[in-house]
Amino acid sequence: MRLTVVGSGDAFGSGGRFNTCFLLETAKGTLLVDCGATALVALKAHGIDPDRIDGIVLSHLHGDHFGGLPFLLLDAQFLAGRQRPLLIAGPPGTRQRLDQLLDVFFPRSTANKWRFSWKVMEIEIGQPTDVLGHTVLTTTVQHFSGAPSTAIRLSDGQKTFAYSGDSEWVEALVDVASGADLFIIECYGYSGQLTGHVTWDVLKPRLRDLRARRIMLTHMNPTMLARTDEAKAAGTLVAEDGLVVDV
Numbered sequence: 001m002r003l004t005v006v007g008s009g010d011a012f013g014s015g016g017r018f019n020t021c022f023l024l025e026t027a028k029g030t031l032l033v034d035c036g037a038t039a040l041v042a043l044k045a046h047g048i049d050p051d052r053i054d055g056i057v058l059s060h061l062h063g064d065h066f067g068g069l070p071f072l073l074l075d076a077q078f079l080a081g082r083q084r085p086l087l088i089a090g091p092p093g094t095r096q097r098l099d100q101l102l103d104v105f106f107p108r109s110t111a112n113k114w115r116f117s118w119k120v121m122e123i124e125i126g127q128p129t130d131v132l133g134h135t136v137l138t139t140t141v142q143h144f145s146g147a148p149s150t151a152i153r154l155s156d157g158q159k160t161f162a163y164s165g166d167s168e169w170v171e172a173l174v175d176v177a178s179g180a181d182l183f184i185i186e187c188y189g190y191s192g193q194l195t196g197h198v199t200w201d202v203l204k205p206r207l208r209d210l211r212a213r214r215i216m217l218t219h220m221n222p223t224m225l226a227r228t229d230e231a232k233a234a235g236t237l238v239a240e241d242g243l244v245v246d247v
């Protein structure tokens with residue numbers, strides 16, 4: 001399994017980083033995990049052909065995590081001439097929110113006669129679910145998004161990738177990370193406590209409880225971006241756009 005960090009930014013483009021988007025090349029196929037508003041631009045900036053993507057797994061329905069879907073779908077339809085099917089898997093509510101998103105950004109696009117088949121699959125929380133041959137298990141986390149926000153564990157049968165999504169610290173993250181080959185956790189802020197997000201103050205003393213082979217921080221605001229040396233000194237990886245990691 002190989003990870004390419006397509007976008008490691010927060011919602012605000014802090015540090016000039018693209019919104020959240022991870023490319024996973026696995027034993028079973030090629031997936032995006034999250035598809036933030038800038039995802040299509042970021043894929044093209046990194047020289048990654050979106051036609052290679054078999055499926056997209058969404059952690060939650062905020063614009064910086066799923067807002068790139070209309071652009072990706074319309075690029076496939078009108079510019080790239082995609083013919084391969086595409087699966088979009090997300091938390092309960094994904095179908096309705098994606099239709100709303102498409103209609104707001106590109107009116108009548110939900111009525112397109114699509115040249116390729118794409119479908120939405122809503123992943124039941126807490127139930128191991130097959131997504132294109134991968135086993136995906138989602139867990140509810142603490143982050144308001146108008147639908148369940150989830151953390152994700154994804155296995156291709158050989159390696160396990162885990163991701164917090166956006167959330168403040170919840171004890172469930174210990175299980176999400178446990179035994180994973182790579183656990184990516186958001187660390188939005190540096191100090192104090194924040195509603196809906198992890199800070200380094202909260203995470204640092206809990207790192208020893210996270211039994212993942214490697215831990216990577218992402219989704220950092222300017223205060224955290226200024227202190228990434230501390231995180232690296234504590235043994236974590238720090239996401240950067242374009243970073244490639246063998247999981």
Ligand SMILES: [Zn+2]
Pocket residue numbers: 060062065143145166
């Ligand atoms: Zn969010």
